[in-house]
Amino acid sequence: MVMNDMLRKLPIGIQTFEDIRTGNYLYVDKTALVWKIANSGKPYFLSRPRRFGKSLLLSTFEAYFRGRKELFEGLAVEEMETEWKKHPVLHLDLNAEKYDSSERLYDILSRQLSQWELQYGKGIDENTLSGRFSGIIRRASEQTGCNVVVLVDEYDKPLLQALGNDGLLEDYRKTLKAFYGVLKSADRYLRFAFLTGVTKFSQVSVFGDLDQLQDISMNYYYSTVCGITKEELCKIFVPEIEHFGEINNLTFDEMVDALTKNYDGYHFHPRGEGMFNPFSVLNAFSNMELGSYWFQTGTPTFLVEMLQKTEYDLRTLLDGIEAPASVFSEYRVDSNNPIPLIYQSGYLTIKGFDERFRNYLLEFPNDEVRYGFVDFLVP
Numbered sequence: 001m002v003m004n005d006m007l008r009k010l011p012i013g014i015q016t017f018e019d020i021r022t023g024n025y026l027y028v029d030k031t032a033l034v035w036k037i038a039n040s041g042k043p044y045f046l047s048r049p050r051r052f053g054k055s056l057l058l059s060t061f062e063a064y065f066r067g068r069k070e071l072f073e074g075l076a077v078e079e080m081e082t083e084w085k086k087h088p089v090l091h092l093d094l095n096a097e098k099y100d101s102s103e104r105l106y107d108i109l110s111r112q113l114s115q116w117e118l119q120y121g122k123g124i125d126e127n128t129l130s131g132r133f134s135g136i137i138r139r140a141s142e143q144t145g146c147n148v149v150v151l152v153d154e155y156d157k158p159l160l161q162a163l164g165n166d167g168l169l170e171d172y173r174k175t176l177k178a179f180y181g182v183l184k185s186a187d188r189y190l191r192f193a194f195l196t197g198v199t200k201f202s203q204v205s206v207f208g209d210l211d212q213l214q215d216i217s218m219n220y221y222y223s224t225v226c227g228i229t230k231e232e233l234c235k236i237f238v239p240e241i242e243h244f245g246e247i248n249n250l251t252f253d254e255m256v257d258a259l260t261k262n263y264d265g266y267h268f269h270p271r272g273e274g275m276f277n278p279f280s281v282l283n284a285f286s287n288m289e290l291g292s293y294w295f296q297t298g299t300p301t302f303l304v305e306m307l308q309k310t311e312y313d314l315r316t317l318l319d320g321i322e323a324p325a326s327v328f329s330e331y332r333v334d335s336n337n338p339i340p341l342i343y344q345s346g347y348l349t350i351k352g353f354d355e356r357f358r359n360y361l362l363e364f365p366n367d368e369v370r371y372g373f374v375d376f377l378v379p
Helices: 017-022 031-038 054-065 102-120 129-144 157-161 166-185 230-236 238-247 252-263 278-287 301-309 314-319 326-330 339-344 367-376
Strands: 043-047 089-093 148-153 190-197 321-324 349-354 359-363
Touching (some): 017 054, 031 054, 054 089, 054 148, 054 190, 089 129, 102 129, 102 166, 129 148, 129 166, 230 238, 230 252, 238 278, 252 278, 314 321
Parallel strands (some): 043 190
Antiparallel strands (some): 321 359, 349 359
16 A cells, blocks of 8 residues: 555646756656757747646746756656757746736836846847847847747736726737737747747737747647646556555546546647646645546636626536637637637637538536536536
């Protein structure tokens, strides 16, 4: 029997790759995909639900591009990378802030730019946010002799908090469009750029000037970059599954089936592998209980407000719903059609695709989300 004090350290709430590696926490190795993305293109965008590992992914990119070879010992990328070249990394995290005014967004971006300017200097004619950002990228490249890496975590957090306030949303759109547009004008100084978020706004055209951005949110080859596959679960978490099974009088396979029913089922491509919610799996192992962990962390305010405004009959979701492919290529957030936002937020996932009519079948990914949705959202 695996005693409780013998269980390994689970990285619950730890989003920094260095902390996980130096703290001897369990790590599901995604570094082969990190290397492939880093060496296949330059500007990327990835949409995933909250608490699905986006911040950890960006932190892994940061460690890789800083040449922190020692942190990758024993991982897949160790056999793939030969140079371990050090690049200047500009990492912007918009996740942990409250955006309730145009001044607030400006101040947060300005504060981050000021920190980078302390390191790389500031031009006397750089007064706008975009001008300062552009200057920082150019000087960082010139001073280090290496092209720059830009990482943006939760790029859409200000926009999501402004949904329902058209004036504020428009102010944020203008500010962020100019700010992110720098990634195109400064392209010759960039080695890599990666932006993450929950959704991709097309109608507010934040990425309007960034037409070279590769959206890999529904790319088959990268569909497993966040989350845990069944193979990874059964290979990496053997002691935890065995102990969990013993507590519940279940065999190893029966315990895996129970975890699958509760936390698996996310598909980010019609033929992509099913993904387990990492936050729920880790918490289930920590508590040795099949709880509703991801759902109980709180439904995003922007989604609740949108569902309250719409006249959409949410009961139709209980048996699954069809949605045209155009919904996902445009990523429109329309108050009369909350389905794209419900999907992007993780409450629905792809369960099938009709090639002839180009329609996706969307259903709840698993029991945790299904019963949570019924209990908390439908009323």
